[in-house]
Amino acid sequence: MREVVSYTLVNAGYKVLAGSDGKDAMKYLDGSPIDLIVTDLHMPNIDGIELIKNIRSNPVYQHVPIIFLTTESQQNKKDEAKAAGATGWIVKPFVPEKLLATIQKVIR
Template identity: 50%
Template sequence: MAKRVMTVDDSRTMREMVSLTLRKAGFEVSEAEDGRDALSKLRTTPVDVVITDLNMPHMDGVTLISTLRGDPRWRSVPILMLTTESDATKKAAGKSAGATGWLVKPFDPARLIDVVKRVAG
């Protein structure tokens, strides 16, 4: 059975690029446009990995990660940050919130697939 991944990004183009890349690698992918949308969809759509942007309206990636980590259902689900940010302070905030890993945009498709396969188990 294919592993399920949710990609969370306010850029439709970025969500589509990540989704296409992962679908070609055999993953099932759902999309959300920000943290609030992701939390709403995750109530009914279980996933094996979450990939989230950092800077988004309504709820940013760090808040999404903190919220998910506070819920027993999502405490052990790998969460990757995929963002243009490479600032050490922001990385530390993501890690402190519970991010499993950090990838910088623009992403390398082969690396994204490799990291997702590794964390998905």
């Protein structure tokens, strides 16, 4: 899934930094400017909810939009992601156009 998201965003003109899991993604949160974060719920080491909490605990990234991808369509997971600080939510599978439209909404 990471490859599909990366491919979609690169083809739309975005610069992409892709971590292999939540722990790996944390290495990009070094104070450098980031315009948007896309994360999955189910990842090894640090899942998407914990990643969002870690991101939101850093003042540099408190207001960066976070899109949450998951196969889960249960409301409680959506609520948990929102409470952690997710800005948007996309249920997989999705079409690339939906991802791009959601990104456009949250980065305005």
